[in-house]
Amino acid sequence: MDKWPIGVFTSIDEGLGVRFGVVKELKIPTVHLHTPSREKRTPEAAAAFRRECDQAGITITVLFGGFQGESYADIPTVRRTVGLVPKETRAERVDDLKKISDFGRHLGVPAIGIHIGFIPESPEDPEFAELVAVTQEVCDYLKGNGQALHLETGQETAETLLAFIAAVDRDNLFINFDPANMILYGTGDPIEALKKVGHRVRSVHCKDARWAQKPGEEWGEEVPLGQGDVDFEAFLRTLDEFGYTGPLTIEREIPHDPERQKRDIAAAVQMLEALKRELAG
Numbered sequence: 001m002d003k004w005p006i007g008v009f010t011s012i013d014e015g016l017g018v019r020f021g022v023v024k025e026l027k028i029p030t031v032h033l034h035t036p037s038r039e040k041r042t043p044e045a046a047a048a049f050r051r052e053c054d055q056a057g058i059t060i061t062v063l064f065g066g067f068q069g070e071s072y073a074d075i076p077t078v079r080r081t082v083g084l085v086p087k088e089t090r091a092e093r094v095d096d097l098k099k100i101s102d103f104g105r106h107l108g109v110p111a112i113g114i115h116i117g118f119i120p121e122s123p124e125d126p127e128f129a130e131l132v133a134v135t136q137e138v139c140d141y142l143k144g145n146g147q148a149l150h151l152e153t154g155q156e157t158a159e160t161l162l163a164f165i166a167a168v169d170r171d172n173l174f175i176n177f178d179p180a181n182m183i184l185y186g187t188g189d190p191i192e193a194l195k196k197v198g199h200r201v202r203s204v205h206c207k208d209a210r211w212a213q214k215p216g217e218e219w220g221e222e223v224p225l226g227q228g229d230v231d232f233e234a235f236l237r238t239l240d241e242f243g244y245t246g247p248l249t250i251e252r253e254i255p256h257d258p259e260r261q262k263r264d265i266a267a268a269v270q271m272l273e274a275l276k277r278e279l280a281g
């Protein structure tokens with residue numbers, strides 16, 4: 001694969017990400033894929049989608065898991081409902097994640113991505129150790145399927161994420177770096193954070209955002225690439241310093257407005273291609 005192939009976040013059926021037809025139309029060579037709903041996670045469905053990708057020359061680089069009952073309505077709701085952090089749903093979601101990994105094996109993907117939830121900041125917190133144990137279990141299961149686990153950034157600082165990864169201590173645990181999430185959640189300057197965690201980054205989301213008035217308490221605003229507070233030239237330069245050559249996967253989550261989503265993604269492709277040329281030249 002060429003250095004920094006363009007990618008986009010898409011889905012089979014969940015309504016998130018851009019429609020697959022648009023991926024083909026824009027001739028985007030790689031995708032991150034939202035996991036379809038449970039009843040569609042069959043080996044047959046995986047094989048069918050894989051065939052469609054193969055025919056279009058599209059490589060699926062990360063399969064993103066999501067869980068029933070998650071809500072991104074506001075930051076406190078994310079804290080309560082997202083990932084493997086909420087205790088009431090943890091066992092069920094670990095089981096679900098293993099099934100998502102199996103679906104990924106049928107798709108032939110090398111990595112599963114997740115929002116794990118808000119990792120406790122202190123390693124002394126008993127919740128931290130519990131989350132470490134459950135992540136080890138997930139990593140070991142994924143390893144059996146030849147996959148890595150990519151933790152999406154945003155819900156914690158770079159330092160907390162690194163401490164957590166060190167504690168889990170598995171060689172298939174990496175980071176999906178989303179610079180906009182650092183702004184949306186108010187967890188730190190994205191480029192400074194990338195400089196700290198870059199050695200563990202194996203996939204990225206190219207998404208842009210503006211800081212909230214009260215970062216960390218309320219959402220920042222997701223905006224089209226190039227219109228927010230992420231410095232994408234610095235982002236690419238920093239990725240380059242760490243030797244990252246993987247896909248630049250555009251994420252634009254406005255499924256309620258598919259026409260605008262398509263326009264914004266097409267513009268983002270242009271912008272990233274221009275930056276790539278600039279940095280190569």
Ligand code: MG
Pocket residue numbers: 152178181205207251
């Ligand atoms: Mg993301």
